[in-house]
Amino acid sequence: MKNFITFEGGECTGKTSIINYIAQKFDEKKIEYITTREPGGIRIAEDIRKIILDVNNTEMTPECEALLYAASRMQHLKQKVIPRLEEGKIVLCDRFLDSSLAYQGYARGLGIDAILKANAFALDYLPDITILIDIKPEIALARLNNKDRESKKDRLDSEGIEFHNKVYEGYHKLIDMYKDRYIVLDGNKPLHILQEECLNIVLKHIEI
Numbered sequence: 001m002k003n004f005i006t007f008e009g010g011e012c013t014g015k016t017s018i019i020n021y022i023a024q025k026f027d028e029k030k031i032e033y034i035t036t037r038e039p040g041g042i043r044i045a046e047d048i049r050k051i052i053l054d055v056n057n058t059e060m061t062p063e064c065e066a067l068l069y070a071a072s073r074m075q076h077l078k079q080k081v082i083p084r085l086e087e088g089k090i091v092l093c094d095r096f097l098d099s100s101l102a103y104q105g106y107a108r109g110l111g112i113d114a115i116l117k118a119n120a121f122a123l124d125y126l127p128d129i130t131i132l133i134d135i136k137p138e139i140a141l142a143r144l145n146n147k148d149r150e151s152k153k154d155r156l157d158s159e160g161i162e163f164h165n166k167v168y169e170g171y172h173k174l175i176d177m178y179k180d181r182y183i184v185l186d187g188n189k190p191l192h193i194l195q196e197e198c199l200n201i202v203l204k205h206i207e208i
């Protein structure tokens, strides 16, 4: 999947600001691209996102959560990601399968293999590169002041620090599993440095 580039990491790692920065530079350079996100990016997947992240859905089982992420992923892949790649555009995607492996597979304890099976349809479309913004959750989450934290909180943000530490560990397992496509960046660096590093990595990898 040349030109399919995904960004991963825990909460508040700066992924969205990094993607927006690359988009701005691509505009200046007249490079054709789209930005998108998981879960979401299209109407059906955004609707599924609302169900998954709704704080009122306390009874949702880990299995249901995993399958909803997988369902939104397939719709998003087929309806948006694959067509844009076929048109020759670069796709910059905020999260993908690796989020399910780290969050549902590892942190929720469903197991990496179960998540790979649930996402079998997506395995033919693995990204060309995956940039992981690597920063310990207690440091990343401390960036949010209390007011922001309350307004941002969705069902997954509301999980305790132990859950977010497990997500962090999960990503570290994935780095070993997918050495060929993973690029790990130190998320402790200032945002403007990370933005520039990511831009250079992406420019080096894409085919235009």
Ligand code: TMP
Pocket (backbone or CB within 6 Å): 011, 037, 038, 039, 069, 094, 095, 096, 097, 098, 099, 100, 101, 103, 104, 156, 157
């Ligand atoms: P976001 O905050 O980066 O937009 O992502 C929404 C939340 O969904 C975030 O807490 C990570 C979580 N997530 C999973 O647990 N599994 C997945 O497969 C994806 C794509 C996101």
